[in-house]
Amino acid sequence: DAGVTQSPTHLIKTRGQQVTLRCSPKSGHDTVSWYQQALGQGPQFIFQYYEEEERQRGNFPDRFSGHQFPNYSSELNVNALLLGDSALYLCASAPGRRHTEAFFGQGTRLTVV
Amino acid sequence: DAKTTQPPSMDCAEGRAANLPCNHSTISGNEYVYWYRQIHSQGPQYIIHGLKNNETNEMASLIITEDRKSSTLILPHATLRDTAVYYCIVRYMNYGGSQGNLIFGKGTKLSVKP
Numbered sequence: 001d002a003g004v005t006q007s008p009t010h011l012i013k014t015r016g017q018q019v020t021l022r023c024s025p026k027s028g029h030d031t032v033s034w035y036q037q038a039l040g041q042g043p044q045f046i047f048q049y050y051e052e053e054e055r056q057r058g059n060f061p062d063r064f065s066g067h068q069f070p071n072y073s074s075e076l077n078v079n080a081l082l083l084g085d086s087a088l089y090l091c092a093s094a095p096g097r098r099h100t101e102a103f104f105g106q107g108t109r110l111t112v113v
Numbered sequence: 114d115a116k117t118t119q120p121p122s123m124d125c126a127e128g129r130a131a132n133l134p135c136n137h138s139t140i141s142g143n144e145y146v147y148w149y150r151q152i153h154s155q156g157p158q159y160i161i162h163g164l165k166n167n168e169t170n171e172m173a174s175l176i177i178t179e180d181r182k183s184s185t186l187i188l189p190h191a192t193l194r195d196t197a198v199y200y201c202i203v204r205y206m207n208y209g210g211s212q213g214n215l216i217f218g219k220g221t222k223l224s225v226k227p
Contacts, residue, residue: 042200088154090157101159101162104156106155106156
């Protein structure tokens with residue numbers, strides 16, 4: 001059983017560009033959350049998708065948007081990239097209606113130059 | 114903001130028990146205590162969680178005080194591979210649908226030394 005998979009693993013973009021990151025949840029999981037982790041900091045919650053809708057959102061600007069597909073996979077889109085968006089972006093999945101652990105992927109390392 | 118307070122760093126000798134403390138004095142009745150760890154440049158790994166009773170699994174034990182204002186994660190026989198940042202998180206229950214998100218603090222950097 002594959003766990004949470006994210007693609008790509010590394011990415012370099014130029015300031016002002018747009019980027020799309022992808023996440024496939026663990027089998028049987030229907031809730032996907034995205035986190036941003038800057039160097040030396042703990043992960044910060046961006047938003048969560050469940051039943052193809054954004055259910056919760058952290059303190060991130062509208063440049064950060066997402067989508068969840070019927071197969072529960074998800075995308076994170078960031079527009080008008082800033083140097084400060086350079087970070088490790090983590091995806092976590094969980095079964096929506098049971099209070100249990102969330103499983104994290106290995107992340108996408110985004111560098112904005 | 115994170116609702117937990119942890120020491121920034123701790124050392125432990127290999128083979129000894131590592132006891133990682135966490136304060137969560139404002140925890141509410143519908144919030145669980147979760148522990149995750151993150152080895153350098155990897156995604157966080159779930160360790161254990163609990164509500165009010167002590168919990169044990171193959172990785173660790175979680176001791177929660179009776180008033181639930183603090184807890185301790187115990188790694189019974191620490192190895193070099195347990196060197197990581199350990200995060201203590203309080204997370205609310207949501208029976209109606211999607212789960213509560215995880216609010217990470219800065220965690221405790223545990224260094225296991227030979």
